[in-house]
Amino acid sequence: MFFCIHFSIDKLPIAKFMLQVNFIRENKERVLAGLATRNYKGERLAIVDEVLALDDRRKSTQTALDAMLANNNKLSKEIGGLYRQGKREEAEGLKAQVESQKGKVKELEATMRQIKTDLTNGLLEIPNVPHPNVPSGNSDEDNEVFQDWDKELLDLGETALPHWELGKKYNLFDFELGVKITGAGFPLFRGKGARLQRGLINFFLDEAAKAGYEEIIPPLLVNEDSARATGQLPDKEGQMYHATKDNLYLIPTAEVPVTNVYRDVIINEKDFPIKMTAHTPCFRREAGSYGKDVKGLNRVHQFDKVEVVQIVHPEKSYEVLKEMVKHVENLLIKLELPYRVLTLCGGDLGFTSALTYDFEVYSAAQKRWLEVSSVSNFETFQSNRLKVRFKGANKKTQLAHTLNGSALALARIVAALLENNQTEEGIKLPAALHRYVGMEVID
């Protein structure tokens, strides 16, 4: 099975040397085309012109304000000098002059604040520009198969049990207890089921370490700044659990705390690439998704995941994306699970992502593909908010590119492992896991 990433990165005007507004200004057509890929139509496209108009106003207002302030500063200095020389009357005259300007300065400052607020709000509404390889489309049905499973799909016949039945049969997890303790969507794992979870986590972390990622154990609650910096706020407000008393959010993914490690940091170019991995539970309210795919472990409010994050030089990011895809692929090969890779279409692509590959694993009992990993390049979209920068060879401060991927998300992997490997004698674990789980067969 070979991987061939067929896009060229050289010809793209990547947003690497500018801030977002400037990027929009200089690549307006590309931004509009990107919005179209994401199914933005008519009035929603107007946001681009609105933002540019606001930015024009910001510039002209700033110029006017600066000139006024410069004049006032100059006069104030003169007043100080005059007082020292004892020239009171002249000083009083200048004072009056500066004083008369104050109203105007205040007015301009207020205008400036308003413009900046509007501009920021406008910018927050514009999603990342999709990579040219992103197919247009409305929903997950339009995602493109980037790499298909080229062998026969496992057929277990009609007697195969879905994982929620297997969980009961072998006493691996208990949804009713989860409901009793917390509520729907909070599974309780026990016995060999818990052991399997722990083994998988260790396996994933060890593989990440082998690939050069530094292991991090981050806080599981983050403050508003961190949630905003990685883009969970404001657009995913309702998807996170919010501890309102302390205004902290339960993390929906390790990406949030781990990427925030480098918020407001100017990185030394020779420290690239920065590679971090973390295992954390992930908490998701999944508001609005009830009734769809919620059976068993397919969609839960709390699940465990090992995440990999990289912060890299802009010129390297697509190469790194490929490397990360390979890493995930390698995990699935070792787990001996049938998988395929999808390129997310515009309508399904995350707000912050430029290009995302989803990994799906085939669940033989449910006879369907389950999403188990998502690997994305955010280019400068995240780093612009995070202010993750580096000094390049030309001494200029530039935005770095950020990427992340799940490697891997547990609940669905567990589902697929159980279903695909069920036999009369029990569930036969893939060889790679024997050492980690401490058994070859779950029975």
Next chain:
RNA sequence: GGAGAGGUGUCCGAGUGGCUUAAGGAGCACGCUUGGAAAGCGUGUGUAUGUCAAAAGCGUACCGAGGGUUCGAAUCCCUCUCUCUCCGCCA
């Protein structure tokens, strides 16, 4: 939860209304010196934004954040926030 002390540049640290262009030191970079290194000496050293085709230059803002007083604020006043110490509670 209660009481107190704090937040200044990459770091340490001075600075109680205008000779502050944020002292001084360390670090870092470059240069001189050296057989090489260290020491020493010299020079430089933030972020954002505006003007500009661009660079240089110049302007503006930034001493935790936001307001206020003043011709002028790191400095005075108010609010908020974060950190630290002690007490209380606690794994």
